[in-house]
Amino acid sequence: MTTGAKTLENNSNSKDLVGRIVKALSGYYYVVPEQMEAADQQETADAMIQCRARGIFKKRGESPLVGDRVIYVLTENGEGMVDAILPRDSELIRPPVANIDxxxxxxxxxxxxxxxxxxxxxxxxxxxxxxxxxxxLSKSDLAEEGEETQEAKDIMEAVSRIYEPIGYSIYTTSSRQQHGIEALKHRLQGHLAVFAGQSGVGKSSLLNALVPGLALETSEISSRLGRGRHTTRHVELIQVGEGFVADTPGFSQLDFVELGIEELSSCFREMKELAPQCKFRGCTHIHEPECKVLEALESGRIEPSRYEHYKLFVAEMKEKKRRY
Structure with a gap:
């Protein structure tokens, strides 16, 4: 049995229980009882129950996911059996995790x-x-030292200038100096969050800073490739106070398989706000007359880099569509 999963004595009168899957590994689901979710980290680990899933899930083509709230029962061998998956608020395909908010x-x-x-x-x-x-923004201490200091400062300023006006909160952190860690930890309370980003950006180091004693494996950046090795190999929920964070495998690439071209502009907040005012319904915001997005771009109300990336993504999606 994996360390931290508690073996419970069989209770012949056991009834359906509710818990959350915090880890899935080698066919087992590790469930924390609902009443223990707000406990401290050690108590949560001690209460974890190692479960199998009933065969009915496979027959239905369903699979429990990390983050799922489930109904389970205790079994004779002191483990558990997942009986049912409670309705999900959200579901991500990659990484495979449920109820992220x-x-x-x-x-x-x-x-x-x-x-x-x-x-x-x-x-x-x-x-x-x-x-x-x-x-x-991680590794902010590197903006204060080394040859890349000015470049790093310029990037931090650009991110603030571009993304704060369209409604994204920005947390600047340094795991090494503990800078910004408490502010980010406060933001995570009461949430089931996912940490996403390319490999080598310091997600594991950030989680180690948020949860002292966690000791997740981290990896140095490859000087030859300019990127880090993947240090996370499975999805697992890590308790951060009264919240959870899904530590997920690093992404090497993203594609637009699940996204249609007509949906793309709605994923740019500043374009989504202006699109209803365009002259033509279904405006692509690339060549149409009386396009409010193009007008906003011309007047400087839309950041040129964001618009250029939008056009690049449209071209990428069209190319994929031609190939398939």
């Missing part, structure tokens, strides 16, 4: 250098999923 997009100011096009691609996916998002 906050996305924290983690991007480092340098090592690797923050790529605004990649940031916008992440934001498109999060907006399409209907999740509130906040931005976290």
């Amino acid at each position: 906050l996305a924290v997009l983690v991007f480092s100011v340098t090592e690797p250098v923050l790529n605004l096009q990649l940031l916008d691609k992440f934001l498109v996916h999060i907006e399409h999923a209907g999740l509130p998002a906040v931005l976290c």
Whole structure:
């Protein structure tokens, strides 16, 4: 049995219980009883129950996910059996996790250098999923030392200038210096959040700073490739005070398989607000006359980099459509 999962004596009169799946590994689901979710980290770990899922899920083509609230029963061998999945508020396909209600997009100011096009691609996916998002700029201490100091400062200023006016909160953090950690921890309370971002940006280091004693494996950036090795290999919920964070495998690429071209502009907040005022219904915001998005771009009310990324994503989606 995995360390931290508690073996419970069989109770022949056991009734249906409610809990949350916090980890899925090798065919087992690790469930924390509902009444223990607000307990401290050690108490939660001690209460964790190792469960299998009933065969009926496979027959239905369903699968319990990390984050699911489930009904389970205790079994004769001191473990448990997941009987039913309670209705989900949300579901992500990649990473496979349920009931997320906050996305924290983690991007480092340098090592690797923050790529605004990649940031916008992440934001498109999060907006399409209907999740509130906040931005976290990690490794801020590297903006104060080393050869990349000015570049890192410029990036931090650009992110604030571009993304705060369209409604994204920005948390600047340094795991090494503990800068900004308490503010981010406060934001996570009462939420089931997902940390997303490319490999090597410091997600595991950030979680280690948020939860002292956690000791997640971290990885140095490869100087040859300019990116970090994946250090997270499965989805797991990590308790942060009275909230949970899904520590997820790093993303090497994102595609638009689940997203249609006609939906893309609604994933850019500033375009979504203006689109109803365009002359033509279904305006692509690229060549149509009396397009309010193009007018806002011309007057400086839409950031050129955001619009250029929008056009690049449209082209990428059209190319994929031609290929398939």
